[in-house]
Amino acid sequence: MPEPPTSSPRTRKFRGLVHIDWDRCKGCGFCVEFCPPKVLALSEAYNTHGYHPPYLTNEQGCTGCDLCGLYCPDFAIFGVRVPLETAEAEVPAREG
Amino acid sequence: MKANPAAVLTGPHFLDGDQACCEGALAAGANFAAGYPITPSTEVVERFAARIPTVGGLFIQMEDELASSIAILGAAWAGAKVFTVTSGPGFSLMMEHIGLAAMTETPCVFVDVQRGGPSTGLPTLPGQADMMQARWGSHGDYQIIALCPNSPQECFDLMIDAFNLSERYRVPVLFMMDECVGHMTEKVLIPPADQLEIFPRRYTSLPPAEYRPFKPGPDQIPEMVKAGDGYRFHITGLTHDERGYPAMNWRAQDKLVRRLVEKIRNNVDHIVRYEERDVDDAEIVVVAYGITSRVALRALQMARAEGIRAGLHRPIVVWPFPEKRLRALAEKVKAFVVVEMNYGQMVYEVERYAAGKARTVLVEHGGGTVHDPDDVLQAIREVAR
């Protein structure tokens, strides 16, 4: 029987996390658009500059691929892959 | 520190001003030049292109003067000692980067072998009509230093001074030759390297975390760095703060630009240089620079023979102009006779410093050839009356 893909929730040892610099964001929407598992959305809340920064809609769905970080023109978001053991205690952080 | 013997062509030579200028640059330690051909300056870089590969360094002919004038700045920030060479039309093209060099305090020398102007003018014939442009040619407020040789020997000697001044004051220094001096051939004595004093570039010894690229020392001049040493510094032509970062406000403007002006103004006494002859008892002083000063000497000879007490004041550093000396002379002489190969440029400086205490007369000439000494004599006679 072939090995299940490593991103399958049953077998993966990592999970993804995004870190969002709330006030750097200018609400361009690239991260939301290009997130492969589509787990980002722009929030209803405003940051101090009047933009809607993103948030993680499904914490389990993030793979930590960091494509959001690669696209973000404002350096306001990046994704990391965190080992599951340490990941359990964390939630995606909102900084600032 | 002393000059590098490998670069110094010690001995007596028969050279023209252009060639002597090149030897002066080499003796000063110049190891990078970029240029573009323009009469009557081309020989300087032609000689450099032939000499530098055997001394150590390089020359590149760029696609135009715009490129030449900034390629040298790039090389300077990589640690090279740099200069470029041009004449009137190229000088105009280089103005933006003379300004950039002044703004970024990059040590460099720009040689202008002046020819008849304006525009294409008289490519193969002398002029002295870029003098004000040397001072004010780029936009904005800044100060430069400009030297004016009057012989091939001075083309050698003063080039070394030009480089030393540019390193000491972190300022572009303009070497204002003219086609006559550039193309006249005379004896040039090049001394041994250990008799030539070279002012070394003032690199900082501070570690990167403490270093601020534009934080001045007590003499108002910051220490320098070069690319590749881990300083991760920023250089911009925008008005900047001590970190070198753009600071677009009037306070930063005043702080920076005032210092760019003052670092020369406040050190004027160390920078100014002139030569005088027979001024002790003179009632008329002829003011002339470059090749014109040699024509003036002939006129002075004739004037003295007629019993007119005339002397010569020859600015060697023309910018900053020898204000103090002119003011002092104005107190005791009847008149200044300013002889220049243009329709009036440095005469305005003389007149200003004469401050009405002595009459100022211009003996003008459009260039294309030197003054007739008789015309200078005639002017001297008229003010002597």
Place this chain on the structure above:
Amino acid sequence: MSTAPVVEPAVNPVEPFLRTDRMPHIWCPGCGIGTTVNCFARALVESKLNLDKVAIVSGIGCTGRVAGYLNLDSFHTTHGRAIPFATGLKLANPELTVVVYSGDGDLIAIGGNHFIHAARRNADLKVICVNNFIYGMTGGQVAPTTPVGAVATTSPYGCFERPFNLPYLAESSGAVYVARWTVFHVRHITRSMVEAFNKKGFCFIEIITPCPTLYLRRNRLGDSLDAMRFYKQKSVIKNGANTKDVDIGFQSEIVVGKFVDIERPTLLESMDQQLRQTLKDRYAGPGGH
């Protein structure tokens, strides 16, 4: 949403490359320049270059501001003259990896002459040209890359001049590496940058980027997200394509890819070899620092 603190000290991969004391940057919401900077940072990491020996030279314009934001030896020079400055910098210290990071107007209009000569000479420069089809910083004037028919402030009734085909210009001038991507192609951009850093000679990477405030808005092309979707949809990867055929029309298909990757001696190599050959042991070298 909880504000529980992060366990591990996570840092944005681009952060070590930024002059954080100068953040936030001045680029507009949706401007693609920042995205290219992400690619650049990752490319620097991947190519394992000694960052102390990387110098970045910019000209004037929105993209020209990149030099000021990066924590490298950086030079913000005059309009159009980044390339000759960089040429002097590299010749005087060949140990440096010299990157020229500037915009289409700066590099190709006022800088056009320097561009073609540096390519002709094969000066060892990595030229990243962020092409947004417009002069952004000064308010949206027409550029030599503006597609025919597009509106700009100095061609308010539509641009009527045929624009440059930049890869063709670069190749015909002598560039040894020519690639074009849109800013949608983040991974390809990064890879191209790594290839350019590891390659000797004049390397040219054009990155088509949205200027939402001026080009997109004046031409009613929506916002940056619309542009990114457009790039995704309308770009066609044709590695090795003939650069003659990669013109860009107004809202046309965009051919992207790596078009040229050849070898020839760099400016310094040619100079060195020629002088060595001619002068033999009288040759004292180019005097590196």
